[in-house]
Amino acid sequence: MLLMPQPTPIQEVHDAVLDKAGVRLLIKRLDQVHPVISGNKWYKLKYNLLAARAQGVDTLLSFGGAYSNHIHALAGASAEYGFKSIGVIRGEQHQPLNPTLQFAVDHGMQLSYLNRADYRLKNSAAIIERLKAEFGDFYLIPEGGSNALAVKGCAEIIDDIDQPFDVIACACGTAGTLSGLIAGLQGKHQALGLAVLKGADFLRDEVRTLLSAGGYRQYKNWQINLDYHFGGYAKIKPELLEFIHRFEAAHGIPLEPVYTGKLLFGIYNLIVAGRFQPGQTVLALHSGGLQGRIGFEV
Ligand SMILES: Cc1ncc(COP(=O)(O)O)c(C=O)c1O
Structure with missing residues (x-):
């Protein structure tokens, strides 16, 4: 099984805010890495698929919400690389299926639902045993796809960056992607x-745990900013949507409100606040997730 990423471009954006601050902003278009296994998901899944194949397990199981980019990518990857897949979805089943889950089913994924109380216990031995009794043997990928092998995969994002930068920035949900970037930087840059x-201050511990799990050093050249959650996961505010519309119109780069919209909003805000030095280059990771736009009136 050969898993080579399609090369993805780095796009520089120009506008008055950046000119005034003297900061360069580059966007790494990981959203273009694969038509279905988009963005960071490609890198998170790579070594997990290889491990499942090496272990001779033909079924992949993971967890996610009803609009999960991870479930979407897992279904696509399983279909492409010949795995069976099971998506364990938080909450009740709703018919008709939303486009994310319909896509998953169309790509052969079997869906199973856990009520919210059980979903909180999804990593417990009791729930895993129940799933094994129902589905037989499977290779378990955690919610959001973040484990030690995801960190190893995301570290390779750095290998595909051929332009100098000072700071690499990404959206953090489970912090697997950030951990991979830190691993790939090997102590250089920020x-x-x-x-x-x-x-989300627990994400800082999560990074340390994931770096250890991957066998990496506890590098210190990283930070997590907690100021741009807009009220919580998948919560949006009018100023976020306005920003996304303005950014898309100005630069022709599509964003969505759950991850990349908040990332770019935050970066611009930090630039205006003088968080970056004039002459610095910020490289923002476009981690994909555009399929998730269908859950919002964007
Ligand atoms: C599009 C997108 N960007 C960023 C993230 C955040 O990545 P992580 O969960 O590794 O922090 C996710 C979730 O995995 C995502 O779907």
Whole structure:
């Protein structure tokens, strides 16, 4: 099984805010890495698929919400690389299926639902045993796809960056992607994660745990900013949507409100606040997720 990423461009954006601050902003278009396995998901899944194949397990199981980019990507990847897949979805089943889940089913994914109380216990031995009793043996990928092998995959994002930068910034949900960037930087430059959920200081411990799990050093050249969650995961405010519309109209780069919209909003805000030095280059990771726009009136 050969898993080579399609090369993705780096796009520089220009506008008055950036000119005034003297900061360069580059966008790494990981959203273009694969038509279906978009953005960071491609890198998170790569070594997990290889491990499942090496272990001779033909079924992949993971968890997610009804609009999950991870479930969408897992279904696409499973279909492309010949795995069966099971998506364990938070909450009740709704018919008709939304486009994310319909896509998953169309790509052969079997869906199963956990009520919200059970979903909170999804990593417990009891729930995993129940799922094994129902579905047989499977290769388990955690919610959001973040584990040690995802970190190893995301570290390779750095290998595909051929332009100098000072700070690499990404949206943080589970912090697997940020951990991978930190691992790939090997102590050079700075990594900045912008949390997309509220009360996310636990993500700092998550980074340390994921770096250890991947066998990486506890590098210190990273930070997580907690100021741009807009009220919580998948919560949006009019100023976020206005920003997304303005950014898309000015630069022709599509964003969505759950991850990349909050990331770019935060970066611009930090630039205006003088958080970056004149002459610095910020490289923002466009981590894909555009399929998730259908859940919003964007
Ligand atoms: C489009 C997109 N960007 C960013 C993230 C955040 O990545 P992580 O969960 O690794 O922090 C996710 C979720 O995995 C995502 O779907």
